[in-house]
Amino acid sequence: MDRLYQGTVRFRESDYQDHKELFQQLKQKQSPHTLFIGCSDSRVVPSLITQTLPGELFVVRNVANIVPPYRDTNEYVATLSAIEFAIKALKVENIVVCGHSNCGGCNALYAPEEKLNEVPHVKKWLEISHPVRDSIQKEYPAVEEEKREWMTAQMNVVHQMQNLLTYPYISERYESGTLNIIGWYYIIETGEVFNYNRQSGEFELITENYCF
Incomplete structure (x- = not known):
């Protein structure tokens, strides 16, 4: 301490x-331009990665940078309420969903049932990303573990980007061109950040001359 x-x-x-x-x-007053949805992992520091100052990013962090699909509910929903506030009250211009290498949450998607039972709330939370796990197991059943790790983290980013579009007030602004939805994959040991290209379906390294 x-x-x-x-x-x-x-x-x-x-x-x-x-x-x-x-x-x-x-x-x-705060007037952030970007909602940054990242993993709670201690190695991922949004302001450091983006070199932004206080007031620029409205940050939501949770296990495996997950975005729950939109739903009307009377429950306490931290991530949903933070997204709602960023879009409706702060009127951010961008949403970045940032995954990263060696993501414990993504790796836990493949953990044995008895292991996940030790963390029941995490287990329940990860159900949102089961489509990612199921898709990889179906399409790449024999993939080696290291490759499966980064494939899962990257596919998870794309899945959360899709979940964002289930929010009516997000899809409306996205379709009107007043809100950008961006997917990133950050490699901890190299400092490299890759941007998801919707047209190619690939993550591309962001360089000095990279065009969004």
């Missing part, structure tokens, strides 16, 4: 001072 406490002090004395004027501008 000492490390965390000291971190707050260093932030106030260093990073905060570097952006003091920005924080003053943000004290009453």
